[in-house]
Amino acid sequence: MIIGVPKEIKPQENRIGLTPESVKTLVSEGHKVLVENNGGFEAGFENDQYLNAGAKIVNTAADIFNDAEIIVKVKEPQKVEVDMIKENQIVYTYLHLAAAKELTEGLIKSKSINIAYETVTDDNGRLPLLAPMSAVAGRMSVQAGAHCLEKNQKGRGVLLGGAPGGEPANVLILGGGVVGENAAIIATGMQAKVHIIDKSDARLKQLVEMFGDKIIPEQSDKIDLNKLIADADLVVGGVLIPGAEAPKLITKDMLKLMKRGSVIVDVAIDQGGCVETSKPTTHGNPTYIVDDVVHYCVANMPGGVPRTSTFALNQATLPYLVKLANKGYQKALLDDKNFLAGLNVHKGHVTYKAVADVFGHEFIEPLSIL
Secondary structure: OEEEEOOOOOOOOOOOOOOHHHHHHHHHOOOEEEEEOOOOHHHOOOHHHHHHHOOEEEOOHHHHHHHOOEEEOOOOOOHHHHOOOOOOOEEEEOOOHHHOHHHHHHHHHHOOEEEEHHHOOOOOOOOOOOHHHHHHHHHHHHHHHHHHOOHHHOOOOOOOOOEOOEOOOEEEEEOOOHHHHHHHHHHHHOOOEEEEEEOOHHHHHHHHHHHHHHEEEEEHHHOOHHHHHHHOOEEEEOOOOOOOOOOOOEOHHHHOOOOOOOEEEEHHHHHOOOEOOOOOEEOOEOEEEEOOEEEEOEOOHHHHOHHHHHHHHHHHHHHHHHHHHHHOHHHHHHOOHHHHOOEEEEOOEEOOHHHHHHHOOOEOOHHHHO
């Protein structure tokens, strides 16, 4: 198959869909790989590395979309890219469609085959292609939050880990999944006081086994969220409903309870955000203030560390891509029900229920359409 890797064009997005080593693997399987000129430059991958791995370097994204059977990306296609997607072309990337009506309509209209990293599952119901970027975003969330708490960033002027004679900051993590766990790794390492809220008692017990008394576990149906919000210096939003819009756990009215200069880092912003006042921002202009609370809502946080992120992402996505290219998409998906869960839009039909429901489209069972 011909596999195309365009340069990412979302603002401040410097990751790339394939590393040179991943290209080498695909070429060894007999596939042809097209990489856009300097597509991996910002992640530290040179054209020569791709050429040495067996790729062909092409000048424009239009050349890739015109010639490739599979498009491999990191972020959701931007409008100019959607306009280039061809009928029957396979698009393999993060999509986050439940928070993107215009993109969903564009992909339906294109009659392409769209497989979303974030809804591929495993036998335990986890999300193996979302997990590596959730881990990166979780770790970055505390770094970003600590920076935003500095006074010159309009924050409270609080050091996350405190200092002799000064108390550590209170960190409240909403959701104990991959984002929450990785946020806790950094927050506890910085010696902050860390509360983690989750609805699963079993998951909270796992987190206590990992972190011991460095965290305070909070079961969501047994807490006073208003009090925890009022005490928090930094709130990390890491809740997730796979493929669906994130629930709004913090309302605009709740901001009035928060301290002046406190910080919210809404990692769930890709899925619409878990804070009512959240709106997507960029690495170039990452924050804004509502009711004296700093909001950090960068929709592609791992793009800020593109080299680390690209390696981590490829380790997860490449095995599925090899199956996709070797078997063709129908056999690859039919042979693996977990991979099939990644099929969101197929030739004009919505094949992921949460996306169909949020936009009022008919849901077509993917097995029936394949």
